Amino acid sequence: MQNSIAIGAACALILATSAAAAPVSDAAQIRALEARFADSVRAKNLDGIMRVYAPGVRVFDVSPPREYDGIDAYRADWGAFLSGVGGSLTFTLSDLNIETGGDLAYSTSIQSWTWNDPKGASHSLTARVTDVYRKRGGAWRIVHEHVSVPVDLMSGQGDLASAR
Numbered sequence: 161m162q163n164s165i166a167i168g169a170a171c172a173l174i175l176a177t178s179a180a181a182a183p184v185s186d187a188a189q190i191r192a193l194e195a196r197f198a199d200s201v202r203a204k205n206l207d208g209i210m211r212v213y214a215p216g217v218r219v220f221d222v223s224p225p226r227e228y229d230g231i232d233a234y235r236a237d238w239g240a241f242l243s244g245v246g247g248s249l250t251f252t253l254s255d256l257n258i259e260t261g262g263d264l265a266y267s268t269s270i271q272s273w274t275w276n277d278p279k280g281a282s283h284s285l286t287a288r289v290t291d292v293y294r295k296r297g298g299a300w301r302i303v304h305e306h307v308s309v310p311v312d313l314m315s316g317q318g319d320l321a322s323a324r
Contacts, residue, residue, distance in 0.1 A: 186260040190267060190293060190300050194256060201251040201273075204242050210235050214294060214301040222287050222307040222318075246278035263295040271307075285309070285320050 184192075193212050200208030210231060219228040221237060228234040242249075256269040272286040292304040310319040 186265060186295070186300070187258045190258050190260070190265055191256065193293075193300055194253060194267070194269070198251055198253045202249060204245060204249055206235065206239055206242055209238055212302050213305075214296075214303045217301075217303055217305065219305045220307065221305075222285070222309055244277055245275045246280060247276045250274040265293040265295070265300065267291050267293070 197209060197212045199205075200211075213231055213234060215231045217228075217231055217234055219234050219237075220226065221228060221234075223237075223241075228237055250273065252272045254270045254272075256267060258267045259265060267290070269289050269291075270286060271289050272284070274282070274284040276282050287307050287309050290306045291302045293300045294303045311317065312319065
């Protein structure tokens, strides 16, 4: 009886150890990166936000200028945005779809922000985001980001609510 209990305990330990050692999928790693990003945005943590980007990131953002080349340029953009938030910042990331292959991956998502500026005026934005990731040294980082909103071509006005 004691041998059966010992063998059962040993089998359970082996199964638990092998399950704990199972590699995390690339998609799960990217999903975790996006969750850390979302938490950092909500906390207005600029350093946390920037940790998801590679040093040579290239970004086509929703606001001018047309593009940002490199982490320093994009950090300045995020810093300017965060300094314009007068209180809490609500951020949601939804419809996250991830495709991986080797050391490259991409995702699409819908990202929505609501905030008040320092004067108390309320603002909101819902954007479409496409991220391209590269895995280096076992870690995924965003190497290219494209943020956009639909535009009414007749009026030239962007749809900042971006409903389906």
